[in-house]
Amino acid sequence: MNYKDLYNAADCLIMKAAEDSKNRNNNRIQEIIEYARSANLKKIGIANCTTFTQHANTLEQILINEGFEVAKANCKLGRVAFSDLVEGYKGISCNPAGQAKLLAEAQTELNITMGLCLGHDMVFNMKSEAPVTNLIVKERKGNVKEELSK
Numbered sequence: 001m002n003y004k005d006l007y008n009a010a011d012c013l014i015m016k017a018a019e020d021s022k023n024r025n026n027n028r029i030q031e032i033i034e035y036a037r038s039a040n041l042k043k044i045g046i047a048n049c050t051t052f053t054q055h056a057n058t059l060e061q062i063l064i065n066e067g068f069e070v071a072k073a074n075c076k077l078g079r080v081a082f083s084d085l086v087e088g089y090k091g092i093s094c095n096p097a098g099q100a101k102l103l104a105e106a107q108t109e110l111n112i113t114m115g116l117c118l119g120h121d122m123v124f125n126m127k128s129e130a131p132v133t134n135l136i137v138k139e140r141k142g143n144v145k146e147e148l149s150k
Contacts, residue, residue: 013039018035021034021035028135033063036109041068042069043068043070043106043110044068044069044109044112045072045103045106045108045112046060046072046111047073047074047075047099047100047112047114047124048075049074049094049117051138052115053074055114056072071102073098073102074099075096076092076094077095077099079092080092080095080098094117094120096116096120096124097124097127100128103128104129110131110133111130111133114135115136115137117138121137
């Protein structure tokens, strides 16, 4: 198999910008900022769980201070009744498809996820029109690194 055939021009540009922005002295936020600059991106989206609202607000301010436009969408966007999506379920559902739609309407060029639930992150990633990178994953219990080291 020729693995090069798996990549289109857009994929290669993403990988080039990522390579050009690597700096082992940068944290993940700094790395994302350098990537966005290298890719000449102007508008960044943040899709966050409501439990990470304060963190999303902080990230938004950092990105604005770095010269980016920012659009945000929290997971309870639209207050969708879970029973409207899955019969027999109660409460307000997260709305990852709605988050992706809102950020697409805002014409984001890169989306950052913060704490989306398992499954919700998958739906968001599939529906997002812009490339997606994860800043924070939701860890409900324990330390994954320790679990994998056993």
